[in-house]
Amino acid sequence: MVISQQRKFDLENMIKIYLEGYQDGYFGVNDDFIEYASFYHLTNEPVNKIFSEIGLNEVQKALSVLASGDQVFHMISGGVQNIDTFDINRLTEYYALGFKKRAIECLNYYEFMKLFEYYKDWDLERHFGENKDIEKYVIENMEEEYKCFWNEFLYAVKEKGFEASIFHLSCEADLIDRQNTKNNLYMKDESEYIKLQRRLKEVNISYKYCSIMDVPTTFAKYDLIYLSNIMDYYRSFYGNNNRPMDDARNLIKAIYTQNLNPNGEIILTEMQRKFSPNEFLKEMINHPIINNCLFTAYGIKKKRKLK
Numbered sequence: 001m002v003i004s005q006q007r008k009f010d011l012e013n014m015i016k017i018y019l020e021g022y023q024d025g026y027f028g029v030n031d032d033f034i035e036y037a038s039f040y041h042l043t044n045e046p047v048n049k050i051f052s053e054i055g056l057n058e059v060q061k062a063l064s065v066l067a068s069g070d071q072v073f074h075m076i077s078g079g080v081q082n083i084d085t086f087d088i089n090r091l092t093e094y095y096a097l098g099f100k101k102r103a104i105e106c107l108n109y110y111e112f113m114k115l116f117e118y119y120k121d122w123d124l125e126r127h128f129g130e131n132k133d134i135e136k137y138v139i140e141n142m143e144e145e146y147k148c149f150w151n152e153f154l155y156a157v158k159e160k161g162f163e164a165s166i167f168h169l170s171c172e173a174d175l176i177d178r179q180n181t182k183n184n185l186y187m188k189d190e191s192e193y194i195k196l197q198r199r200l201k202e203v204n205i206s207y208k209y210c211s212i213m214d215v216p217t218t219f220a221k222y223d224l225i226y227l228s229n230i231m232d233y234y235r236s237f238y239g240n241n242n243r244p245m246d247d248a249r250n251l252i253k254a255i256y257t258q259n260l261n262p263n264g265e266i267i268l269t270e271m272q273r274k275f276s277p278n279e280f281l282k283e284m285i286n287h288p289i290i291n292n293c294l295f296t297a298y299g300i301k302k303k304r305k306l307k
């Protein structure tokens with residue numbers, strides 16, 4: 001199988017960040033949102049609660065940040081069949097769409113939960129990637145392109161003397177619920193998991209490497225746009241110009257105007273609420289979906305045009 005130049009480049013970078021991370025004594029940081037960085041292995045957002053407050057059954061087409069992939073899996077569980085994703089971190093594609101999606105497809109519920117069992121005895125010590133047999137089984141069952149990629153990664157770091165795991169590339173997330181069964185409906189019980197497995201057979205998912213700043217010009221229109229915990233970091237893409245907050249708000253306005261269908265909704269999630277909507281956005285925010293001291297999620301809904 002021939003790997004594209006881009007894939008080769010991605011592989012080199014993935015090996016590099018793994019080896020650097022290992023030397024530093026940890027594998028990832030979670031606020032480094034760049035082209036090659038650690039990814040979240042599971043969501044740290046209460047996606048179950050967020051999606052239970054918006055109707056997914058009317059959503060024909062959605063756009064989402066890819067991140068851990070769990071936001072997307074949630075939409076699929078809720079019946080959404082066409083989802084475009086983007087992320088500024090290229091590794092999210094290999095992890096969420098290459099590895100995790102395949103894990104859900106080819107493992108049963110108990111095997112999947114074992115693969116993600118990373119806290120033992122609630123002792124806060126992480127034990128990532130200890131279920132190597134299951135991990136290996138998933139890799140062997142992947143689409144050829146991803147399988148080649150992960151096998152080459154594991155082989156290359158082994159050559160350097162490290163017994164790696166895909167999970168070693170993930171960053172630590174302060175999980176609201178450590179076992180994630182409250183955040184992720186599909187992890188809660190076997191029947192939810194099987195529902196997701198069934199629905200995964202019917203979906204179209206795409207990924208594009210892209211910054212949120214390019215969303216208005218890159219993507220078409222959607223019924224649901226999920227912008228996961230990016231706006232808190234608006235300074236990382238607007239720098240210290242005079243009015244980074246205004247620029248950030250204008251970006252949301254542009255996405256609202258150009259990428260949202262009538263009656264569609266944008267979900268903005270913020271972990272620490274550094275981003276504040278201005279009057280213009282406040283008028284459109286139809287509900288703060290969740291609002292507690294650590295987390296808030298806004299729903300911005302576009303009214304149907306009156307005929």
Ligand SMILES: C[S@@+](CC[C@H](N)C(=O)[O-])C[C@H]1O[C@@H](n2cnc3c(N)ncnc32)[C@H](O)[C@@H]1O
Binds near residue numbers: 069210212
């Ligand atoms: C803060 S993380 C949150 C992860 C998320 N809470 C979850 O549950 O999976 C946000 C995700 O957005 C991506 N991201 C951050 N800044 C971005 C930007 N400017 N454009 C596109 N994606 C970005 C990151 O790479 C990361 O995958």
